[in-house]
Amino acid sequence: MLDFFRRLYRAILLPAFGAALLIFTWASVTYQVRQEQQTARYEAVLHSQSLAHTLAEHTNHLLRQLDHATQLFKLKYEETDGALRLPEFTRKNGLLDSLLPTKLDLPMAILDQNGRVVDSMNGYFTPDQKHETVFKNHASNPADVSLVATPVIDSRTKKWQIQISRRLNHANGSFAGVIMVMIDPAYFVEDYDRLNVDTGGAVMLISRENGMSAARIDDQIIISDSIDFRVAQVSVPQPSEEFLLKRPFDAIDRVYGYAEMPRYLLTAVVGNPTATAMTRFYSRRNMYYGAATVASALVLLFVYLLVQQAHRLRRSASMVIEAQLMLRAAADASLDAVFLFKACRMRGARREILDFTIADLNERGAQLMGYRSADIKDKRLVEVMPALHSKGFVEKYRHVLESRQPLEEEYAVDFLPNAAVHWLHHQIVPITDGVAVNVRDITSRKETELAARKNQAELAAVNDASPLGLLRADATGHCTYVNRTFETITGLTRDEALGDAWMRAVHPADRAVLKSALNHMARTRAPFQDTLRCVHPDGKIIWVSFKIAAMVVDGNVYGYVGTVDDITHIRKSVMALRESESRLRTIADTLPAMVAYIDAEQVYRFHNVAYEREFNRTGPTVLGRSVRDTMGAERYAFLEPYVLRALQGETLTFEEDDTSDTIERTYEVVYIPQMDEDGVGVIGFHVMRQDVTVQKREKQRLLRLSQVDALTGLTNRAGFLQKLHDSMANSRENGNLMAVMYMDIDRFKPVNDTFGHAVGDALLKAFSARLTHTMRASDTIARLGGDEFTIIMERIHRIDDAAALAAKIVAAMQADFDLDGTVVSISTSIGLTYYRDEDVSPAELLNRADILLYEAKQAGRNTFRAGQVIPPPASNAA
Numbered sequence: 073m074l075d076f077f078r079r080l081y082r083a084i085l086l087p088a089f090g091a092a093l094l095i096f097t098w099a100s101v102t103y104q105v106r107q108e109q110q111t112a113r114y115e116a117v118l119h120s121q122s123l124a125h126t127l128a129e130h131t132n133h134l135l136r137q138l139d140h141a142t143q144l145f146k147l148k149y150e151e152t153d154g155a156l157r158l159p160e161f162t163r164k165n166g167l168l169d170s171l172l173p174t175k176l177d178l179p180m181a182i183l184d185q186n187g188r189v190v191d192s193m194n195g196y197f198t199p200d201q202k203h204e205t206v207f208k209n210h211a212s213n214p215a216d217v218s219l220v221a222t223p224v225i226d227s228r229t230k231k232w233q234i235q236i237s238r239r240l241n242h243a244n245g246s247f248a249g250v251i252m253v254m255i256d257p258a259y260f261v262e263d264y265d266r267l268n269v270d271t272g273g274a275v276m277l278i279s280r281e282n283g284m285s286a287a288r289i290d291d292q293i294i295i296s297d298s299i300d301f302r303v304a305q306v307s308v309p310q311p312s313e314e315f316l317l318k319r320p321f322d323a324i325d326r327v328y329g330y331a332e333m334p335r336y337l338l339t340a341v342v343g344n345p346t347a348t349a350m351t352r353f354y355s356r357r358n359m360y361y362g363a364a365t366v367a368s369a370l371v372l373l374f375v376y377l378l379v380q381q382a383h384r385l386r387r388s389a390s391m392v393i394e395a396q397l398m399l400r401a402a403a404d405a406s407l408d409a410v411f412l413f414k415a416c417r418m419r420g421a422r423r424e425i426l427d428f429t430i431a432d433l434n435e436r437g438a439q440l441m442g443y444r445s446a447d448i449k450d451k452r453l454v455e456v457m458p459a460l461h462s463k464g465f466v467e468k469y470r471h472v473l474e475s476r477q478p479l480e481e482e483y484a485v486d487f488l489p490n491a492a493v494h495w496l497h498h499q500i501v502p503i504t505d506g507v508a509v510n511v512r513d514i515t516s517r518k519e520t521e522l523a524a525r526k527n528q529a530e531l532a533a534v535n536d537a538s539p540l541g542l543l544r545a546d547a548t549g550h551c552t553y554v555n556r557t558f559e560t561i562t563g564l565t566r567d568e569a570l571g572d573a574w575m576r577a578v579h580p581a582d583r584a585v586l587k588s589a590l591n592h593m594a595r596t597r598a599p600f601q602d603t604l605r606c607v608h609p610d611g612k613i614i615w616v617s618f619k620i621a622a623m624v625v626d627g628n629v630y631g632y633v634g635t636v637d638d639i640t641h642i643r644k645s646v647m648a649l650r651e652s653e654s655r656l657r658t659i660a661d662t663l664p665a666m667v668a669y670i671d672a673e674q675v676y677r678f679h680n681v682a683y684e685r686e687f688n689r690t691g692p693t694v695l696g697r698s699v700r701d702t703m704g705a706e707r708y709a710f711l712e713p714y715v716l717r718a719l720q721g722e723t724l725t726f727e728e729d730d731t732s733d734t735i736e737r738t739y740e741v742v743y744i745p746q747m748d749e750d751g752v753g754v755i756g757f758h759v760m761r762q763d764v765t766v767q768k769r770e771k772q773r774l775l776r777l778s779q780v781d782a783l784t785g786l787t788n789r790a791g792f793l794q795k796l797h798d799s800m801a802n803s804r805e806n807g808n809l810m811a812v813m814y815m816d817i818d819r820f821k822p823v824n825d826t827f828g829h830a831v832g833d834a835l836l837k838a839f840s841a842r843l844t845h846t847m848r849a850s851d852t853i854a855r856l857g858g859d860e861f862t863i864i865m866e867r868i869h870r871i872d873d874a875a876a877l878a879a880k881i882v883a884a885m886q887a888d889f890d891l892d893g894t895v896v897s898i899s900t901s902i903g904l905t906y907y908r909d910e911d912v913s914p915a916e917l918l919n920r921a922d923i924l925l926y927e928a929k930q931a932g933r934n935t936f937r938a939g940q941v942i943p944p945p946a947s948n949a950a
């Protein structure tokens with residue numbers, strides 16, 4: 073409510089002041105105008121009165137002259153004893169001319185003592201006037217006085233006439249008659265010009281008796297038998313009287329003045345047109361009103377400007393308040409601590425600054441100091457945080473305030489209550505008798521910067537430690553950075569390399585390569601890699617591999633990064649390697665064997681011509697293809713286990729049969745793994761593949777030879793032992809029962825001794841043949857040596873089958889042998905042993921059979937002895 077009235081007061085104060093000023097101005101002007109109007113009217117009335125007096129004097133004069141004329145007539149009349157007549161009296165240069173101008177042609181008449189008109193001129197008179205009051209008065213009154221009659225309207229001329237009459241006497245003094253002179257009052261008012269009346273002015277004579285009037289307005293004569301008027305008393309500025317017509321003649325308003333003529337009962341009235349009479353006043357009034365209008369306009373303008381100004385001021389004030397509130401809000405919402413410090417000065421002339429008072433602060437600022445803002449507002453810094461004094465901050469505030477130069481700096485702190493804050497940034501700005509301080513916690517940023525600097529230093533160290541030369545260039549190709557390795561490789565110092573000079577390091581013949589690389593980069597923005605030569609200042613040629621990539625942001629290249637690698641040694645090594653490779657390839661190509669190298673991905677990386685020939689035979693090119701693709705699914709299924717073993721690091725040799733041709737061929741394949749540099753991982757394997765078909769056949773032949781007894785054609789001891797080993801393994805694997813017989817020819821020595829060694833040999837052959845016929849084809853018959861034979865019987869279904877066969881052999885050998893005419897009779901002894909899933913070696917098993925043979929020999933020969941059969945395991949039995 074109070075605010076409403078305050079606003080209302082502010083809103084209407086200036087307009088009210090302006091209105092009051094206007095009212096006062098206009099009231100003053102109106103009052104002044106009114107005063108001047110009254111004065112002007114008064115003066116106009118006086119002027120009219122003056123003219124009226126002039127008119128009255130003129131009229132009085134004429135009427136007196138008329139009176140004198142009647143007196144003169146009376147005198148001459150009575151001197152002539154009544155003989156004087158009017159023509160004589162009014163003749164030119166006569167008596168009347170001496171008094172009145174002849175031109176008046178005044179109506180005149182002479183009445184005798186009976187009231188009859190005896191002479192008249194210039195007008196009509198009633199012939200008998202003895203009953204007229206005037207006549208009676210003269211007849212009855214001998215006094216020589218003139219009588220002025222009340223104006224009357226001449227019935228004939230319709231003119232207003234003033235009649236002056238005088239008694240005529242005889243010589244004896246008796247009544248002789250009356251001289252009468254009539255005058256038209258219009259004559260008085262006709263003398264209009266003499267009055268100096270304004271145009272439109274009115275000159276009037278009014279009869280006080282009957283209200284008749286004669287008036288002249290300009291050239292117009294107005295006769296009225298009645299006129300209604302009144303006299304107003306005017307008291308301002310001085311007492312006066314104004315003549316006012318109740319019914320004006322015309323529309324012209326006039327200021328009238330009047331003068332009474334009591335003797336003739338007439339009133340002279342002169343009226344000047346108000347417009348003329350008040351001209352000066354009107355002019356002054358217009359001037360006043362004009363001035364007032366101008367003043368009003370000025371006042372209005374002034375008030376308007378003041379209102380505007382006030383509005384602007386209020387708005388400015390409002391904006392200032394709003395700005396203050398916003399600043400306050402901004403300060404409160406600020407992430408920074410904001411303080412306003414006011415100076416505390418020493419009393420005295422010097423007014424030295426001793427301390428600062430916290431005039432204002434936001435909550436963040438209070439938190440920074442470890443308080444709430446309300447607790448420390450208006451307190452001095454020395455009370456709140458003495459460290460600001462001891463650490464020199466107050467001195468800085470003082471300096472900023474006195475120098476009026478803002479100060480901005482970053483600094484480390486260790487005195488704040490919040491120990492986590494290590495770094496602050498403050499900005500000190502001078503204000504009126506104080507400073508505004510904005511403080512920001514930049515600990516995080518500083519730590520980030522420190523980390524960034526560390527990273528930068530680390531990066532610089534990494535760059536310098538990099539085996540690669542590094543170069544950075546801007547978008548125009550100007551070099552902005554090179555590392556130490558770049559200096560080493562190119563032979564240029566960093567200062568020499570910056571800008572465009574780094575191009576000097578490139579061999580002149582290879583600069584085109586570099587330019588084409590840069591053009592390629594600019595066009596495609598794809599990384600570019602190539603090799604070129606650098607020339608050291610001493611002329612040494614360095615081969616480098618360089619790679620350039622564009623730094624692209626938002627589709628625009630803002631620079632390039634390049635790496636330079638000294639590949640001089642590598643190049644030499646590569647050249648040497650290539651030479652070595654070439655030699656190796658030549659050697660490999662001259663080898664009949666197929667040589668290849670397969671990597672860990674099972675892809676062919678190398679093969680010799682023989683390999684090529686082998687696979688060209690089947691069509692596809694090998695290099696770069698996988699083993700599976702090259703070999704086909706079927707062959708790969710066979711090879712895969714070997715390939716995987718080789719990739720596990722195993723060196724292995726195996727045979728591969730190739731049945732794709734009409735002739736079955738056998739290849740010996742050797743896989744030799746290639747270990748990586750650390751000797752742990754396998755990065756591939758070498759393949760040596762050679763056709764061993766011929767060798768295998770020969771080998772088989774030799775093998776066969778090595779396992780056959782030359783005399784009997786039976787399997788020899790080596791073959792027997794191999795077979796026994798394989799059979800035992802097969803028995804163990806399948807759970808089959810097998811038997812081994814060990815037999816010896818009884819008393820063979822005497823045969824040799826009796827018939828010779830040749831017969832002995834023949835017996836051995838015949839014994840073998842009989843034995844072979846006795847046994848199954850699946851049984852293996854061997855001659856261990858001398859007269860000792862063994863038989864391996866596999867997959868025996870019944871135990872008795874082996875014993876029965878042993879008996880059969882014993883029986884079969886009892887028959888004589890006819891050896892080309894030499895009949896020999898022998899017998900044989902047999903040791904029979906069984907085997908099934910035992911942990912027994914072949915030699916041991918054979919030893920068992922030998923023991924049983926020995927038992928058979930001991931039993932008298934020509935018989936056999938069988939061992940025990942070990943029952944099958946419980947699980948198997950079941």
Ligand SMILES: Nc1nc2c(ncn2[C@@H]2O[C@H](COP(=O)(O)OP(=O)(O)OP(=O)(O)O)[C@@H](O)[C@H]2O)c(=O)[nH]1
Pocket residue numbers: 816817818819820821822824828829830831832833857858859
């Ligand atoms: N003709 C011939 N005799 C051989 C051959 N190898 C070994 N002998 C002889 O065969 C004889 C084997 O005799 P033994 O088995 O020891 O004796 P044995 O006379 O058969 O007596 P028992 O076996 O006890 O009945 C020896 O006299 C050898 O010299 C050979 O290849 N040919």
